[in-house]
Amino acid sequence: MVYQTSVVRDEYISYVRLEKNYSANTVLEYENDVNEFLAFLQIEGITDLNEVTYPEARLYVTGLYDKGLARATISRKISSIRSFFKFANSRYSINDSAFRLLHHPKKEERLPAFFYEKELEQLFNSFEGDDKKSLRDYALLELLYATGIRVSELTSIRMQDIDDYLGIVLVMGKGRKERYVPFGSFAQTALDAYREKSRPLLMKQKEHDRLFVNLRGDPLTDRGVRHILTMMMERAALHTKIYPHMIRHSFATHLLAGGADMRTVQELLGHSHLSSTQVYTHITKEHLRNTYMNTHPRA
CATH class of the missing domain: 1.10.443.10 (Intergrase catalytic core)
Structure with missing residues (x-):
């Protein structure tokens, strides 16, 4: 099935906004996460989502760690992109195995701060x-x-x-x-x-x-x-x-x-x-x- 990456992205954002009924802040986070990943693919010279394999997914996540991002943030980005590929698979039969195989980082044992x-x-x-x-x-x-x-x-x-x-x-x-x-x-x-x-x-x-x-x-x-x-x-x-x-x-x-x-x-x-x-x-x-x-x- 013929598709354009930008079209898949736009349809996905509409999906989480209208069908999943996520809040405006959550939709914005998903959109930013997907856009950042697509920008990474462009730098790597990958133009077809079907070409994304487990090594590319690992390379991207390694880059997130190198930036010093919190584990919770990295875990959210993995979820966003995994959800994007799952949508792309159901709509355009795009291979979604790369992020299905990727594990979430263990959560940091950090207790919420509060006032006495x-x-x-x-x-x-x-x-x-x-x-x-x-x-x-x-x-x-x-x-x-x-x-x-x-x-x-x-x-x-x-x-x-x-x-x-x-x-x-x-x-x-x-x-x-x-x-x-x-x-x-x-x-x-x-x-x-x-x-x-x-x-x-x-x-x-x-x-x-x-x-x-x-x-x-x-x-x-x-x-x-x-x-x-x-x-x-x-x-x-x-x-x-x-x-x-x-x-x-x-x-x-x-x-x-x-x-x-x-x-x-x-x-x-x-x-x-x-x-x-x-x-x-x-x-x-x-x-x-x-x-x-x-x-x-x-x-």
């Missing part, structure tokens, strides 16, 4: 004033910690997704899977103040239904949230480097340390597999051990 409760308390206590920006930032932080949602999920929340009566928020997760997540009184109070006193001023005649907005009245982006969190850390004089998932990790760790069961935490986080949630048990065990070693007189 006293650090978060210091972060919350750093807020002063009731100006429109402070009210927004405080509500954003309260909701992130109260729900453990991802930043991409936070920025996609609409005004109508908040149920004040039940104290829950409708979240659009990975793979466009919806779930309801509860939040407590602290987040409720912060959201009330933000929606009543801050958001109307920030909107500046703009018309959209996104809950969190930037200083121009446009929907807040993932990058905007990261910037806000960095500014929070500087104001609180916390020297830990922050990234948005740390609050999500803290949410899960504190729940498990407080006695929450694994299945509930899995549901709240929106994890498809329990194994994704189980990593947090290692954190809580390590925390228990450190507490014991630091406090027991004969430890």
